[in-house]
Amino acid sequence: MSNPELKGVGLLAQIADVFPHKSFVLISQKIPSIKLPGNVEQFIPSNRSDMFSVVASCAANISCSDKETLGLPIYEAMALGLPSIFRVNQATQSIDKKKFLAFNNFDKDEINRIFEIISDDACLARLLADQQLLVNAKFQVIISDESA
Secondary structure (H helix, E strand, O other): OOOOOOOOHHHHHHHHHHOOOOOEEEEOOOOOOOOOOOOEEEEOOOOHHHHHHHHHOOOOEEEOOOOOOOOHHHHHHHHOOOOEEEEOOOOOOOOOOOOOEEEOOOOHHHHHHHHHHHHOHHHHHHHHHHHHHHHHHHOOOOOOOOOO
16 A cells, blocks of 8 residues: 555454454555554565565455555456455446455455455356456566566
8 A cells, every 4th residue: 555544544454353363464665544453464565576475475455445446456466366355436336346356335244255255266266267357458467587
């Protein structure tokens, strides 16, 4: 989150409070103004490679912004093969919510349903295939070895 307050860190904290058995990572250079629950760890990446390493080690990407478009962080996570969970807003309302992991507002049951989907191997495989089609339609992903 480049600006945690504008990107919905409050909603992330709320989700973390309701799901204390799950661990969350806030990736941001900025310290949020709110106190984060104990199951939210903040990671301050020193470079994009570090950021991608942490993102790739997560079970999913969650975007809690009510203003952000279906933007680069979401597509980057999708390109890494992670399920992307995002909040529906004006910019994302045209996305097929039945096909992707989109939620309107905080609802414990809806978020729990999303977590169940990413825990089900068959559902996750379908979701990742759909996400890959979306990424391929928008980007050409080139993965290179920096050491080469």
